[in-house]
Amino acid sequence: MSARPRVGIVGTGFMGGVHARAVTAVGGRIAAVLGSNPARTAAAAARLPGARPAADLDDLLATGLDAVHLCTPNHLHARDAERIIAAGVPVVCEKPLATTVADAERLTAAAQGAGLVTAVPFVYRYHPLVREARARIAADPDAGLWLLHGSYLQDWLGDRTADNWRTDPERGGATRAFGDIGVHWCDLMEYVTGHRITRVLARFGRAFDARGPVGARTAVATEDGAVVSFETDRGAIGSLVVSQASAGRKNRLWFSFDGPDRSYAFDQEDPEQLWIGGRDASTVLRRNPALPTAHADRFDPLPAGHPQGYRTCFEDFAADVHAALEGQPHDGLPTFADGLRAARISAAVTASAVHGTFTEVPT
Template sequence: MNRPPLRSGIIGTGFMGRVHTRAVRSIGGTVSAYAGRDLGRTRAAADEANVPLALTPEELVAHPEVDLVHICTPNAQHLALALAAIDAGKHVVCEKPLALTAADASRLEIAANTARVVTAVPFVYRFYPTVREMRARIAKSGERIWLAHGHYLQDWLSDQSSYNWRLTDGASRAFADIGVHWCDLFEFTTGHRIQRLHALQSRLHDTRHSDDGEVPVLTEDGVTMMFQTDRGATGSVVISQATPGRKNRLWLSLDGETRSYAFDQEKPDDLWVGAIEGVSVLPKGYETFSDKAVDPYVTVPSGHPQGYQDSFSLFMRDVHATIEGRAVDGLPTFADGVRAARLTEAVIASSMSGQWVDVFAANEREVSAA
């Protein structure tokens, strides 16, 4: 039976709102409404994107022509908007961080589970075919991953004149914004959970130039982190949003007993596989991947690049499939958003104390309250 297309309403019409719009449309969904703080700017964005309705966030959440609410606003607004959407019985896709604290993120997960609505957080790097192949090979071989290392480096906040609302929206910036992507990718591909960590937050600029003059910066530009997992692995990762020349260098390397694997988001069509007898670079393709479960995530023939927007579309496809009652593998939900919030709070606690911190011990109040 043919179902009518799901209707999305997107709150926040900046860069991420446009990414969501393209992803929804690429899989046959409908974007029926935009919403934002300034109705004039929202109307202009809706006209440019050929979206019929320009509403306030409150109107969008309540609108009968919206089935799925996308929250692409500054972080501090996520909690109230997601709670309102859940209360209205709408499915929700919320950008990370899900909330500014682990307790509030957990509150959202509980509310969504009670309301029985589908939720998702766009950890879209899971949807590269090379990532899925790496995950399948590790699971199938039983390879013991004993060491992990990598980094996630950007440069868009390298210059002191660069200013953005993220600089003051929450207790963590670089880790909460991009560090959680690296951790999610590590845990997704290996099945490990980061159990203990030792982190240092660092800042390139203590003040930045904004339209209101020079303002102090309280969030970090970078994080250096060591960690241990529940399966006995150790690892390290460097996170930065102020590394000149690095645009979106997410690099994950996993060391096993007989094989090692590496994924580079700036070269996502290649999976690096290492062994004592030699190294191979596996190109994305139906004919090169060994696990058939990866096939649904290969969208173009071998030799044709498949990038970030494609991964976002695959994420959105799986969101829609879940709403329609079809089973998918590895959809990141509000539970994963809670996990990211817990890791972020542990990073903050470790940086403040200078000590190793248990990820759950850093959230005792949240855990006991639940």
């Protein structure tokens, strides 16, 4: 690999921009870009100095790339990731890795068989205080975390005229709110606690049964929100509430992992602090580069008191992708295996919501 990875980006919307900034911030070069049509491709290339506008995926791959980042709508991930893997190029694929378990399994097996680096941006893992919580929980096996709960709430689909490819199951997948944001929470819970969800009982709900402009509304098939009860392989119970139509909530990913002696709570909208509950006294731990997590050593944290956030998480994720491309993978980089895990949980949650019964999640 070249000293500065040559990266191709497919999809030039919100995440295409986020990925391009993160890759560049940690020393990569955007060598080629591909949008949904020539005009969008050209506009993106004009924003990204040195990026070649590609005519199609084959043309993008002909650029000679160290990795391709897929930032397109969900239904395109499996098709394009498969072609990139077949070309022998590492893939960073946005979540969901695929909209079916079968596709996610096939992609994961193909990438493993080819020995390729893969990644799926479950970037909330990169908040320093998330790593701190994980390290403390791992060092405290007697913590007895038995109740794992939280939420991921947004309001951007709270307007019935708001529409997006995500509301179309053909493009977004069979689950919308859970598949879009619930999977982030589940990934984070499993990453931080080490617990694995073994079975789920889910209910889906909708704020609106039809969406679109007045006079041209169309029926909606997917959920605006979900309530999920679950059990884990270590005997804990838990619950997760997910919504994309909760007024005033923007990206309220919040968790509380509770034991009789200690509980750990984190809110990604306020990621500079970790609440550690105790029966006699509770502590609010503030982010500080001096905290003893491996995370603080590896990246380039801002001094305490200068808030970091989502963008820094993405940069640290991109740095870990580059390290993996150089043959030095770090613990915590979410890979296709984690994308497959999310697909399995999503499938179980969706089946449970349809049938109204507890559904097993293969571990």
